[in-house]
Amino acid sequence: MENYQTLLYYCYSPIAEAEQFAADHLKFCKSLGLTGRIIVADEGLNGTVSGTKASCAAYMDAVHADERFAKTEFKIDEVAEPSFIKMHCRYKSEIVHSGLRDPNIINPNVQTGKHLEPVEFQKMIDQEDVIILDVRSNYEHNLGRFKNAVTLDIENFRDFPEKINELAKYKDKKVLTYCTGGIKCEKASALLLHHGFSDVYQLHGGIIKYGKEAGGEDFEGKCYVFDNRIAVDINTVNPKVVSTCYNCGKVTPKMINCANPECNEHITQCDDCGESLEGCCSVICTTNPRKRPYDGTGYYVKVPQPVKARL
Known part of the structure; x- marks a missing residue:
């Protein structure tokens, strides 16, 4: 219950x-x-x-x-x-770290992309003049993403501004941005508008709300969440697994963080590789003396790193 x-x-x-x-x-x-x-x-x-x-x-x-x-x-x-x-x-300096702290340039209370409710977003995603833009990090969109979405090679959202030039070819398109809950899109869409993109939208409430109100249709894989659950199911209409094991390439929906606390890399990993590598992302990580015991879940609470002595 x-x-x-x-x-x-x-x-x-x-x-x-x-x-x-x-x-x-x-x-x-x-x-x-x-x-x-x-x-x-x-x-x-x-x-x-x-x-x-x-x-x-x-x-x-x-x-x-x-x-x-x-x-x-x-x-x-x-x-x-x-x-x-x-x-x-x-x-902290921002509620989502972007490095965009000048309110004269980026201020979600003044200008953002047009908010689309999940059902509106669902109706637009297959239109020919539309680009669906995932503004999340690699480990998030590797686990799950919208069908045909444009994904960016970024480790953190703060890397997003560096990708604006790569996106310039879509300036004449309707750009539909999305993220987990909507917060990153507030700044991402505002930045796109600042750089001359004229027709910018964002999925109101993000992937999570889309799953609840539109059945998650055409969202492929799972959605990474920032808590002990690690990943949640979104699509109840036409679900599909798109993530593959970081180690062997086998299709798997499972996301872990490396058992070596000094690595803690977020990766998708199948159960077989999880067992053989003891929850680590690589053989070398299995040798770390601080490696945490693998319990099959692949989730570990972040632990403080030892303070290095100053010379």
């Missing part, structure tokens, strides 16, 4: 004294018994939290009661157990 919920959300809304807000918000979340990961910045909130249905309801009510975040949309998943072990709420 699924007695817990996991909430995915973001809100671009200026926060005064955001660093103090983050400390106070952490205490509040802990008082509700929530676990999760929240990023607070001067520009707003970005979080995934998990807990009992009652705790999640109380949290959503509290966020909506603050006029700064009244417009926040929550994507709600019913889960069998909390999707995190601990509760973190940290202050």
Whole structure:
């Protein structure tokens, strides 16, 4: 029985004294018994939290009661157990790291691509003058992506601005951007508009909302999520596995992070290679003395790296 919920959300809304807000918000979340990961910045909130249905309801009510975040949309998943072990709420320079911090150039509250609801997005994706653009990182779109999507060779979203020139050939097309929950598209679509793309759209609520409201049709593979679940199913209409094992090339839907904590690489890996490599991405990683025991899941909580002594 699924007695817990996991909430995915973001809100671009200026926060005064955001660093103090983050400390106070952490205490509040802990008082509700929530676990999760929240990023607070001067520009707003970005979080995934998990807990009992009652705790999640109380949290959503509290966020909506603050006029700064009244417009926040929550994507709600019913889960069998909390999707995190601990509760973190940290202050950072951006709620999604892009390196685009000049509000005169990129400000999602002023200009972004046209928001498409899932059903609208679904109707447009097969049109001839449309390009579907995945703005996520390699390990995310390797696991799952929309059929015929243009993917970018980027390790992190902060690499996205460097790819604008590669995308220039699509300036005369309708560009439909998408990501997990919508937050990256707010800045990605704004940057495209800034660079002269005239017809830019974004999937409102991202892949997660698309799965809930449009059945996930034509999303191939699974969707990477930033919690203990690692990946979730999206497509209930015409599902297809598109990811292959990093080690042997066999088709597999399984995503892991390397058992060597000093590597922690996100890869797709079949169970056979997981067993033979003890949850590592390579033979050399199996020799690391800090290697974590492989339990078959391939998920490990990130651990602090040892501090190197200064010379």
